[in-house]
Amino acid sequence: MPVLVAATFGVLGGLGVFTFGYGEGYAYLGNDPQSCANCHVMQESYDSWVKSSHHAVAVCNDCHTPHDSYAAKYLTKADNGFFHSLAFTTGNFKDPIQIKQRNSKVVQASCLHCHQDLVNHMLPLHEGDDMLSCVHCHASVGHSQSIAPRRYEGY
Amino acid sequence: MPKNAMQSTPDKQSGKATVLLLAFLVAAIGTALVAWVLITMFTHKQEARVPYVQVVELNEISVDPEPWGLNWPHHFDGWKATAGDKFYGGSSAMPQSKLEKQPWLKRLYAGYAFSIDYRQARGHAYMLYDQGVTERVTKKPQAGACLHCHGSTTVLYRKVGLEALGEDSSDEALAADFNMEAVQKGFEEVSTKTYEEVLAMLKQAPDGTPDENEPVFPPAPVGGFEGEFAGQPVPEDHPMVGEAHPVTCIDCHNPKTMAIRVTRPGFVNGIRALAEGEAPAPHLPSIAKWRNGDRNEPYDPNAHASRQEMRSFVCAQCHVEYYCANKKTLTFPWKNGLRMEDEERTWEETTFPDGSDFVDYIHGETGAVTYKVQHPEFELWSQGIHARSGVSCADCHMPYQRVGAAKLSSHNVQSPLKTINSSCQNCHHQSETELVDRIETIQSRNQALLERAGEAMTEMIDAILEAKAAGADDEALKDVFVLQRKAMWRLDYISSENSRGFHADQEAARILGESIDYSRQAQVAALRLRAPEAPSTADLPIEEVQGVTTPQEE
Numbered sequence: 001m002p003v004l005v006a007a008t009f010g011v012l013g014g015l016g017v018f019t020f021g022y023g024e025g026y027a028y029l030g031n032d033p034q035s036c037a038n039c040h041v042m043q044e045s046y047d048s049w050v051k052s053s054h055h056a057v058a059v060c061n062d063c064h065t066p067h068d069s070y071a072a073k074y075l076t077k078a079d080n081g082f083f084h085s086l087a088f089t090t091g092n093f094k095d096p097i098q099i100k101q102r103n104s105k106v107v108q109a110s111c112l113h114c115h116q117d118l119v120n121h122m123l124p125l126h127e128g129d130d131m132l133s134c135v136h137c138h139a140s141v142g143h144s145q146s147i148a149p150r151r152y153e154g155y
Numbered sequence: 156m157p158k159n160a161m162q163s164t165p166d167k168q169s170g171k172a173t174v175l176l177l178a179f180l181v182a183a184i185g186t187a188l189v190a191w192v193l194i195t196m197f198t199h200k201q202e203a204r205v206p207y208v209q210v211v212e213l214n215e216i217s218v219d220p221e222p223w224g225l226n227w228p229h230h231f232d233g234w235k236a237t238a239g240d241k242f243y244g245g246s247s248a249m250p251q252s253k254l255e256k257q258p259w260l261k262r263l264y265a266g267y268a269f270s271i272d273y274r275q276a277r278g279h280a281y282m283l284y285d286q287g288v289t290e291r292v293t294k295k296p297q298a299g300a301c302l303h304c305h306g307s308t309t310v311l312y313r314k315v316g317l318e319a320l321g322e323d324s325s326d327e328a329l330a331a332d333f334n335m336e337a338v339q340k341g342f343e344e345v346s347t348k349t350y351e352e353v354l355a356m357l358k359q360a361p362d363g364t365p366d367e368n369e370p371v372f373p374p375a376p377v378g379g380f381e382g383e384f385a386g387q388p389v390p391e392d393h394p395m396v397g398e399a400h401p402v403t404c405i406d407c408h409n410p411k412t413m414a415i416r417v418t419r420p421g422f423v424n425g426i427r428a429l430a431e432g433e434a435p436a437p438h439l440p441s442i443a444k445w446r447n448g449d450r451n452e453p454y455d456p457n458a459h460a461s462r463q464e465m466r467s468f469v470c471a472q473c474h475v476e477y478y479c480a481n482k483k484t485l486t487f488p489w490k491n492g493l494r495m496e497d498e499e500r501t502w503e504e505t506t507f508p509d510g511s512d513f514v515d516y517i518h519g520e521t522g523a524v525t526y527k528v529q530h531p532e533f534e535l536w537s538q539g540i541h542a543r544s545g546v547s548c549a550d551c552h553m554p555y556q557r558v559g560a561a562k563l564s565s566h567n568v569q570s571p572l573k574t575i576n577s578s579c580q581n582c583h584h585q586s587e588t589e590l591v592d593r594i595e596t597i598q599s600r601n602q603a604l605l606e607r608a609g610e611a612m613t614e615m616i617d618a619i620l621e622a623k624a625a626g627a628d629d630e631a632l633k634d635v636f637v638l639q640r641k642a643m644w645r646l647d648y649i650s651s652e653n654s655r656g657f658h659a660d661q662e663a664a665r666i667l668g669e670s671i672d673y674s675r676q677a678q679v680a681a682l683r684l685r686a687p688e689a690p691s692t693a694d695l696p697i698e699e700v701q702g703v704t705t706p707q708e709e
Contacts, residue, residue, distance in 0.1 A: 001175050008182040015186055019193040040203060040560040089195045094576050095557050139584060 028081055036060045039088050041097055048143040063110045063142055064103065076106060108133050203560035213410035216330040218307050218362035220371060220403040223410075229558050233566030234404070237278030238372060249285075250275035259609035260650070262616050263643060266519025267527060268295045276653060279568055280372050283401040287375025292350055298481035299353025300346040304473035307400040308345075309338065309418045311353075311360040316341030326361050333409075333416075335423065335457075342420040346484040358397030368398045407469040415465045416457050419472035423456065425487025426468070430454035434492025438542040439464055466547035471533035474548075474653075478515070479529065482507045493537045495648050495666050499641070502526050518643075521619045522629065523636035528647040535652050539659030546582075554578040594657060601649070601656025604667045608646045611674035615642060618681040625685035632684070638677035645670035 020026065027035030037046035049055060054063075064080075066072040080103065087093035099107065111134040112119070124131050135141070211222045224231030253273045254260050264270035272290035286292055286305045302308055310329060316337035317324035345353055409416050417423060429436060431454065436442045441460045452458075456468050476498055478486045488501035505513035515527035536542050541551070553564045554577035571578035572594065575587045583590055619635060629636075645666045649656060656663035683689075 001172070005175050005178045005182065008179055008186070012182045012186040012189065015189050015193065019189050019196070022193065023196050040199065041557070085192070088199075089192055091559075094580075096576065096581055098576075098580075 028077065031059055031061050033059045039084060041088060041093070041095065044096075045143040048140070052143055053141050058114075058142070063107055066106055066109065067113045076103075104133060107135060111135070199560045202558070214330040214363070215313075215333050215405070215410060216310055216326060216361050216363045217410050218310050218360075218400055218403060218405055219364040219367070219398070220400065221367075222363065223404040227404075229561070229563055230404075230566045235280065235371060236567035237569070238280035239278065239567070249288075250277060257606075257609060257650075259613050262520070262613050263609075263647060263650075264516075264527075265616075267516040267525075268297075269527070270519070271295070279402060281401075283399060284372060284375045287354075297350040298346065298479065299348040299350055300479045300481065300485040301350055302353050302357060303342070303346070303419060303421055303479070303485050305401065306354070306357050307362075307403045307406055308357060309333075309406060310362070311357050312338045312341035312345060312420070314341065314360055315344045315356070319344050329361060330363075333418070335420075338418065339420045339423075343484055347481045349481075354399065355397075358399045362398055362400065364398075370398050370400055372401065374399060402473075406472075415462075415469050417465070417468050417472055421477060421485045421487055422468065422472040422475075425475070425477075425489045426456055426471075427454050428487075428490040429493065432490045432492065434494075434497060436493065436537070438537055438545070463545060463547055466549040467533065467536070467542075470548040470552075474530060474532035476529050476531040476534060476648075478502075478505075478513075480515075482509075493534045495531075495534070495645065495662075498531070498534065499526070499644055518639070520616055521623070521632075521636065521639060523619075523632075523639045525640050526644050528644060528651050530651050530653055531648060532653055532658060535648075535654065535658040535662065537659075538662040541658070550581075551578045554581075597657055597660045598655040601660065601663055601667075604664060604671075605646075605650060605656075608667045608670045608674065609650075611671045611678070612642055612646050615639060615674040615678040615681070618678040622681040622684040627681075627684040632681070635677050635680045635684070638673050638680065642670050642673035642677060645673065 024035065024038055027038065033046060033049065036042050049060070061073070065076045112123075115134075116123075119134075122131075207227055209226050211225045213223060213226070217223065220231060220234065251274065253275060254270070260273060261270050264273070268291035271294060274285075274289070277285060282305045286301060291297065292301070313334060314324050314329060316339065317328065317334070319340050320337060322328070322337070345356070348356075404410075406418050407415055426442075430442045430445055439460075441456075441464055442454065445454045445459050456465070460468055475487055478488070486505075488498045488505070491497040491501045491504075502513050507513060512524070513526075514524050516525055517523070518525050533548075536548065549564060551571040552568050553566060554571070554574050555562055556565045556577055565574070565577075572591070575590055579590050580587070616639075619632065619639065622632065622635070649663050649667050649670075652658065652663075
């Protein structure tokens with residue numbers, strides 16, 4: 001019995017490693033935008049990012065993962081990675097894709113990470129007040145395909 | 156102690172076995188899930204690599220869509236899905252009569268077959284069936300021209316055309332190439348025959364699958380629900396035996412290249428007339444380009460139009476205003492332009508081949524000469540913001556969808572309200588609820604104005620009838636009849652157009668406003684004819700200009 005269980009876990013482990021490799025899962029640990037386009041849904045976003053104004057200064061991770069700490073960055077990667085794979089495997093997602101509230105916050109924080117000095121006077125006076133999200137007006141700075149919530153709540 | 160030890164051993168063993176069994180189950184389920192992810196990934200990669208596998212050769216005789224479905228199963232499934240009961244405004248059951256919902260339609264169409272039976276439109280799958288059973292066709296004689304759009308007529312037209320031109324019309328010749336000249340000739344030959352005759356010809360025309368006579372969608376009972384063979388078995392040698400298809404793949408696609416194309420002579424003639432005319436068509440750049448060119452060749456949409464324009468033109472082969480009876484061939488009135496009054500002017504200038512003035516029907520209650528508007532979706536879209544922004548019919552009604560890794564146009568042509576995400580949100584980055592709100596605002600305003608126009612039209616007819624009862628003859632009512640026709644044309648234009656004003660909301664409101672104005676003008680004129688002369692108003696006192704209004708004294 002223990003041998004059988006060990007063998008079964010061996011199969012799981014082997015298949016898991018193979019699938020991870022086949023799906024180029026390791027690529028997601030890095031910063032290369034090309035790996036985001038592994039999933040076909042991101043192809044349009046990738047293509048338009050190549051042409052976008054931010055192409056020279058920011059990759060996917062610069063806007064879509066937090067800048068606070070590596071822990072926060074990889075937590076976001078894990079969270080998005082899991083839900084993206086789930087959505088794409090089941091086929092249950094919006095097309096064109098729509099950003100979730102949580103990720104929208106990450107994007108807003110990323111805008112400010114670089115541009116805060118420039119827009120300080122436009123930020124809400126009190127913590128927690130809402131404001132228009134930057135990408136509501138600057139929709140195509142990163143990539144043209146974006147359906148983002150209009151307001152960013154709880155700055 | 157030994158007793159206790161002896162007792163605990165089997166417990167320990169069964170506990171161990173449970174843990175092992177659980178571990179086994181977890182590993183098995185885990186492996187199954189990973190395998191599923193692996194297989195999905197593999198499938199998606201395959202789909203990305205091979206967009207389709209061609210297993211059947213198609214040619215210019217492949218009217219039957221089933222072989223196409225073997226090559227392009229997703230597109231075929233989408234086309235078949237138009238038979239679903241989710242279609243906006245329609246369903247798998249015969250939809251509600253519009254005449255009951257909007258009783259003023261009966262007054263509008265008095266004297267015309269539309270006052271007998273007029274229902275909400277259903278999906279493309281039903282176009283041939285619904286035409287076969289509507290009482291407009293079963294109770295009143297109709298022209299074969301009706302099948303120009305409701306049936307897949309390209310091969311039939313070509314066959315009849317080749318015969319008339321004295322050329323080879325064998326199946327091999329038909330399969331070999333698409334000959335627009337023969338299509339035109341066949342169209343002219345067929346248009347003035349009766350509906351029944353053309354339907355029988357259509358069923359017997361080759362469709363590429365001679366051994367199979369079961370259409371994808373069940374056909375209407377022969378002769379509708381009434382007539383010679385209603386409810387009876389049809390004799391073997393009866394010409395109605397055979398297979399007819401509603402609009403299928405070959406009507407919009409080149410079977411060799413899959414490129415979209417137009418095949419309907421009505422459209423080809425209409426768009427050529429538009430190009431050769433003066434009317435501005437800024438939303439159709441290929442027409443401006445052709446006009447600026449040497450004009451050696453007549454404007455040909457299949458040669459000159461851009462791909463994006465074609466994504467509207469294939470729809471405009473049918474979703475337009477046209478004359479469709481047997482006094483002349485099917486005609487799209489575009490020579491003066493695509494606006495409502497351009498089309499009205501075209502009909503005013505038109506005469507039948509026998510020299511008489513153009514007319515769709517004589518109004519059954521008043522006797523006025525009237526024009527029937529069909530469903531000018533293409534024309535109204537042409538006046539709207541979406542056309543000006545380069546958005547085609549297919550962009551909203553056949554949005555891109557993802558099947559695995561493949562991207563294709565949905566062939567389940569339906570209301571974009573069913574697919575807000577893929578139809579609207581590519582451009583409009585607002586939430587779905589906000590977009591639905593906007594659409595409903597436009598459509599409910601249009602509906603409210605439409606009902607007002609219907610009411611004005613009804614009161615106009617009543618007033619004209621009263622004038623007639625009071626002794627006014629046709630000569631006295633001459634000008635009133637012109638006003639009536641103008642009012643009805645405008646009301647019908649928006650009422651028959653299948654977007655509830657959405658395709659160009661401001662234009663729709665303008666047209667309905669004019670309809671109301673003409674109805675009321677006609678009503679007042681008719682009232683004057685029967686009422687006594689009004690007394691003079693010259694002696695009525697007119698208040699002088701006061702400056703600031705002073706408060707009335709107690």
